[in-house]
Amino acid sequence: MLNISRRRVLQTAIAITPGFLLAKMDTAQAFSLKDATSALGSLVDKSSAIKVGKTRIYSGQSSSGQQVEVVITRTKKGLFALNGACTHQGCGVSLQGTQLACPCHGSVFKADTGAVVNGPNGAPANSIAPLAKFKVTESKGNIYIK
Numbered sequence: 271m272l273n274i275s276r277r278r279v280l281q282t283a284i285a286i287t288p289g290f291l292l293a294k295m296d297t298a299q300a301f302s303l304k305d306a307t308s309a310l311g312s313l314v315d316k317s318s319a320i321k322v323g324k325t326r327i328y329s330g331q332s333s334s335g336q337q338v339e340v341v342i343t344r345t346k347k348g349l350f351a352l353n354g355a356c357t358h359q360g361c362g363v364s365l366q367g368t369q370l371a372c373p374c375h376g377s378v379f380k381a382d383t384g385a386v387v388n389g390p391n392g393a394p395a396n397s398i399a400p401l402a403k404f405k406v407t408e409s410k411g412n413i414y415i416k
């Protein structure tokens with residue numbers, strides 16, 4: 271089974287490890303929230319994959335089998351994990367510089383906090399909610415979310 275984000279293209283190798291589906295992708299990696307094997311949640315990636323100032327988008331499945339995209343950003347303040355579904359009508363956001371842009375109606379969010387920078391179709395920032403957050407934890411060189 272292979273998870274492919276509708277906006278992203280599988281680029282190179284596919285590696286299947288017990289309990290997890292990992293697909294090396296252009297700007298995203300796949301994981302599954304179904305396979306949480308730790309009290310910390312689901313393993314997303316190695317800590318070393320996200321250096322300070324870097325944002326990566328991961329694509330996976332929720333425990334109910336729905337596709338979910340998770341945006342993980344590391345700043346000097348720590349790690350942030352956001353649900354990549356735009357809070358306007360649910361389109362998947364993409365990384366645009368240091369911000370997250372929604373391709374459907376142009377909303378823009380901060381990649382670390384998920385705060386709204388611009389609302390849809392030029393509406394003010396307070397017209398929609400910020401991106402939802404996941405709890406993110408690092409342990410023994412790995413990143414987990416739940």
Ligand code: FES
Binds near residue numbers: 361
């Ligand atoms: S769904 Fe993102 S701006 Fe409309």
